Amino acid sequence: MFWLSMILGCLVITPLVLNVFLPYFWHDVLYFKDLMLILCKFASRRRRKPLFLVVDRFLEQALKHPDKPFIVFENKTYSYKDADRESNKIANALQWHSYLKQGATAALYMGNEPAFIFTWLALAKLGCAVALLNKNVRSRSLLHCFNCSGANVLIASSELKGAVEEIQNSLKEGGVSVFIMSRDCHTLGMHSLADKVEEASDAPIPQSARSSITFNSPAVYIYTSGTTGLPKAAVINQTRILAAMAVLASNGVTEGDVIYVNLPLYHTAGFVVGFLGSIETGSTIILRRKFSASRFWDECREYNVTVIQYIGEVLRYLCNTPKRDNDKEHKVRLAIGNGVRAEVWREFLNRFGQIKVREFYASTESNIGFVNYTGKIGAVGRVNFLHRKLFPYTLIKYDTERDEPVRDSKGLCIEVPKGETGLLVSRITDIAPFTGYARNQQHTEKKKLRDVFQKGDLYFNSGDLLMIDHDNFIYFQDRVGDTFRWKGENVATTEVSDVLTLSDFVKEANVYGVKVPGHEGRIGMAAVTIREGEQFDGTKMFSHVTRYLPLYALPRFIRIQDSVEVTATFKQMKMKLVEAGFNPALIPDPLFFLDEKEKSYIPMTREIYSSITSGHIKL
Template sequence: MLLQSLLLAGLVILPLLLRLFFPYFWTDVLYLKDLFKILLKFASRRRRRPLFLALDRFLERTAEHPHKPFVVFENKTYSYEDTDRESNKIANALRTHSALKEGDTAAIFMGNEPAFIFTWLALSKIGCASALLNNNIRSQSLLHCFKCCGAKLMIITADLQAAVEEILVPLCEDEVCVFVMGMECGSVHMQSLSEKVEQASDTPIPHSLRANVSFKDPAVYIYTSGTTGLPKAAVINHTRLLAALAVLAANGVTNRDVIYVNLPLYHTAAFLIGFIGSVETGSTVILKRKFSASQFWNDCRKHNVTVIQYIGETMRYLCNTPKRADDKEHNVRLAIGNGLRADIWREFLSRFGKIVVREFYASTEGNVGFVNYTGKIGAIGRINFLHKKMLPYALIKYDTELDEPIRDVNGRCIEVLKGETGLLVSKITEIASFEGYARNLEQTEKKRLRNVFQEGDVYFNSGDLMKIDHDNFIYFQDRLGDTFRWKGENVATTEVLDIVTQVDFIKEANVYGVEVPGHEGKIGMVAVTVKNGAVFDGIEMFNHVTRCLPTYAQPHFLRIQNAVEVTSTFKQLKMKLMREGFNPTAVSGPLYFLSDREQSYVPMTMIIYDAIISGTIRL
């Protein structure tokens, strides 16, 4: 009897003790259970023959519920069957009118619209990889992005013909075929794909056309600015795409959910999570051309949206909209994304209701990720033994001045203690692979960190500084290198520098990001020196940067110096410039502001400065 009483008491007390000393115990157990199930499914699919790819999951879903809405765009709805047929027509048109074959790459240069999804599916059906070009890039950046992935063909929407016409001469020299999703072409060097699609059959595409595709082959190229130079094409192979199927399902999304996708499809978040994730769950996607804070919740109500995607900046925009009585009247139950600041997180929940927020960490080319499955505000994830065993990672000491890891007397890296900030590195293995960047061995090698903890090991250098607290939550701290983030986009300073220094009167330039109160990330600023005998021309500079750079990468502030300051190893000094920012009282020498109204870089005044700080002038 005594033993039974003690056992009964233990059963009563144990849950209380667990809650007191291990408050996340059951949450961890449930997460690990789901993680294990995902791994089993992934392993099972990897063993299937013929190879089971993300495309095959779409075909399964189409067979299971052909008439279910898959993509809703503006006033038109496409079922799974409609999507399948549209992609078949595009694939058959390409088979007839292009030289594309299995293993080739084609570039998709489009904004958010159903044709983007149809085209990707079509290319996959004929065994081709897709390069997802940012539809904001222009000129030499556009040409570079097209060439660096070895694409043979470009498929564009009608509204982007002018952008392609700027680079038509070198494209024609390389005998590149440009197809337009439209009935009219602005150049004789372009062809109407829509015309050919109208005449094409919608018969299914034989599996034999992609029979030789392997898991290691590129599925898509997604572009990342990284820390140096022009955008780099990160290679996403079919294994990575197969793993991406699980992201939404792992967060409880089902075929009953309606997912609102307003981030650009050329981005990892919208493509891999919003689109590919929905293929796995069999959900309906509400596709938006672009994010609109004023229309966001009306769209959610209109379409009975249950799952939304975000980046930190979009949540701030939503919180900045005028408050309404119906702010909490919606069906959204889950928000999934990254970059959400703790204060905005709290404000979002307070204003828009009890929405489960799943903050995660991942990078386009990276081989490790974290998920905050507990809802701990401010954290990007939670670490556990199984996760680290499968995907070995560490936070190591890093010298930000020398821009290199700190090593011990044996030349090995040193892990930081809990509570300390360190550089996230993750071991490159067969499971956690790093495919690198297309045709860019130099930048690929720069992301590999060798002999980290033992001779011969190789780790992926994330470039991100993080911290793990004593409760095993991990927090993003900062980003190394010359990249800064503005409007949800990574901006490589050297890419901007290359554009700025093309102007005749500019001798040298130093590009960096500066903080603006009330805004996420950092906005672009440049310090320049003017050539001897030359005069700074604000109109010419404005015309050049707005023509050659997307809006988010354009330097909004410009200061003129007598000389660009460098270190003894000729690295440009940025910290002092970043601290001084764009305040006219802190900056010595001429200071300018990029004015859309004046179509010029105009002298910066305290009136303009105060208007920016107060939000009267919107950036």
């Protein structure tokens, strides 16, 4: 009886002790279980013959439930069988009318629409890599993005035909085949595709059409600003997207869920998490062209949405909409994404109900990621022994003034203790490779950090400053280098600077991001010098930047200076400019504000500043 009493006593007291001293113990156990199941499934798929790719998982789902809704878009529903047939027709049309062969690359220049998904599936069936071009890029940036992918075919939506025409001569010189997803196209050198698809067979594409593809073959090119220069094409190989499909499933999403996808499909979040994640789980996608805060919850109710995606700004926009009595009347149970601030997170839960928020940390080209599987508000993840063994990472001391890691007397990096901010670096291994950027060895090398803890070791430099607290939660702090984030997009300051200096009257431009009260990220600002004998023209500048830059990259404030301050090594100094912000009361230099109604940069006044900081002027 004594031993039985002891055993029963231990069974009763152990959970209590764990809750007091190890409050996240069961969260960690469940996470370990899920992680091991994912790894086992991934390893099993890697052993399958013939090679098992993402498109094969889609074909499994189409065979398993052909009539189940796969995509709902603007009141039209496409089943898994419909998607399979449409992608077959596109693939057959491209085989007949283009020179695409397995192993080739095609560029896809579309916004959120079913044709994007059907075309990607078609190209995957043909064994082609796909460059996902940002629909907002134009002119020089568009041509650069296309060229660095090595594509020889460009497929664009009809609404982007004009943007393609701007670079048509260059494409023609490169022997590029251009297809517009429309029934007719009268522009010389371009071909319509929709009419050819309608006439094509929907016969399945045999597996032999992609038989030469390996796990190391590029699957997609997703563009990122990185730290400097024009957008770079991160190479995502077949292994990586096969592994990435598990994001939704690892967070409890099943085939019974309905996923609301309004983030761009040409970005990692929309493509990998929303689209590929739904292929893995067999879920239904409610696809929208773009995010609309005013229609968001009504559509979630209309379509019985259970899972939503976000970037930090999305949840803030939702919280800023007028309150309604039915704010908590919906079926959404899970929100998955990154970049939400702690105060927005709390407000979101208080207003819209106890939705499970799964914040994660990752980047397009990175070889490391974290998931906040406990729901701890403000954290981007939780660190643990197993994760660190599989994907070795650490936080190292970083000198933000010199913009480089701090090294000791031996030339090695210094790990920061818990509670202090450091640069996240992750060891490059066979399990956690870094494939780099397409046709950009220079910037690929810049993301590699050598001699971190011993001579000859090699780590991926995330460019992000994070902090791990004493409870092993990890928090995002800031970004280093020349990139800031606005409206969910990375903005490379050198690209914006290059555009500014192309104008007639700007001599030099120092671009940086500044904080705006109530907004996530940083908004673009530029300190410029004017050419001798010229003067600043706000209207001409507005016309110039809106022609060459996407909306999120436009510098909203311009500061006129006599000279651009540089370091001894001729690097532009930004810290003081960032700290000064855009307050005209604190800045002695002429200051201008981008006014979209006036279509000009107008003088920045204290009244405008007050309206921005109070939220009356929306940015």
